[in-house]
Amino acid sequence: MMFEPKIIAYLCTWCSYTGADSAGIARLKYPSNLRAVRVPCSGRVSPELIMRTFDQGADGVLVLGCHIGECHYDTGNHRTAKRVPVLQALMTFAGLEPERLRLDWVSASEGERFARIVNEFTEGVRLLGPCAWRQRRVWEQHLDLQDALDGAALGEAGGAA
């Protein structure tokens, strides 16, 4: 069976989320590996959030925002544009393949561009195979077990599916 990567996309609500809607309205096909998370601005996507997403078992993280100069909050995406490449370098240095994290810009009307980016990204991550970022040490297993017993394994239930 072909490996199906799990891809989390952080979509800015003003441009990219609407862009995803446009893709849907235009009946464009894009891979169902994408799980969209709607955020108020791509500037809200902090490095901790991206690292957490990989920790929780994502194979790829896509951050999409408004084009530079079109941000609803003027300069929110400027922050993202500066942050993500540096975070990518840092996570690459810590052992992540850089292709697993991608920042791009999609405006509200660019349904076709949205579908193309998601297609490209998904195929790229599929070639890389499962992400090794989420590794467990033996001594962590009892912590996992405890979490499962406590019913506190937040976000883990979806991971098993």
Add this chain to the structure above:
Amino acid sequence: MTISSEIQAAARDLLADGQVEVVIGYELGSRGRTRPAFITEARDIERLVWNQACTHNLTTYLNARLNPGGPGKPLPPGQAPRRAAVVVKACDSRAINVLLAENHFEREQLHVIGVVCEGILEGAGMAGDLRSARQLPDEGSGQLQARCQRCTERTPLVYDTLVGERLAQPAPSHPSAPDDLQRLEAMSPVERAEFWLAQFDRCIRCYACRQACPMCNCPSCLYERDDSLYVGMGIRLDEKRTFHLGRAFHLAGRCIGCDECERVCPMEIPISLLNRRLAVEVEANFGHRAGMAPVPPPFVSVLSSPHSGG
């Protein structure tokens, strides 16, 4: 006049006419190690020393000394701003520039005693028995710390009083310094991940790295909050990795490479590698070197022109 007595003379002048409330410098501890000293009385000035074991970055203490009510809290009306003097090396003086750019205090609150530094010895700040337990060379061996072998400054960038002979040319970095950064860059992603997981696995989350860092001055640390939704404060490997990578990221464009975090780490995690890697990245992307001038780091400003990336 030796460097120690020059520092003492400067401290005497500053304390005598009440220009500063405290002089932050170095003294010799009871077990022979050099340690930070806070001198407020004229009779204690004799304690101040300078030697090649003065490794601590004393700018770490400035924020608490100059903002007694807490960071960003204004003083009660009628109180004059606090003033302090601090002894700095070339690397530490860059930290002052970063702190000034971030408005932690005013330049007038500070009297900087800059010392021209010939490099700090490996194993400095530790007593002899600890040094041998960690198999570090003796102070007598004269081996400089790795950061000092890379140093190209020697003369402080910020100072009010300069102690020692100003070096006209920056000293060349040590040619034989082994470069772990390049060794790691050459590895495959899987090998690098394994290397770092093995390092982070040792972390006990004592936060010594954070405490020693002059830039780690948030009133409440993001990584030590139990009410966070997505940043864990536990000891799992991914939580520890997020702490170290996140802390390195928060220091991107701000870290001046004093490597105190790495020196104080009880588990000997090579934290400075992360900081150095990010310093390279920030310089490549934004042309910014932390602390060379009192300008804010690139992450708090907008892009200079669309799509420029700078």
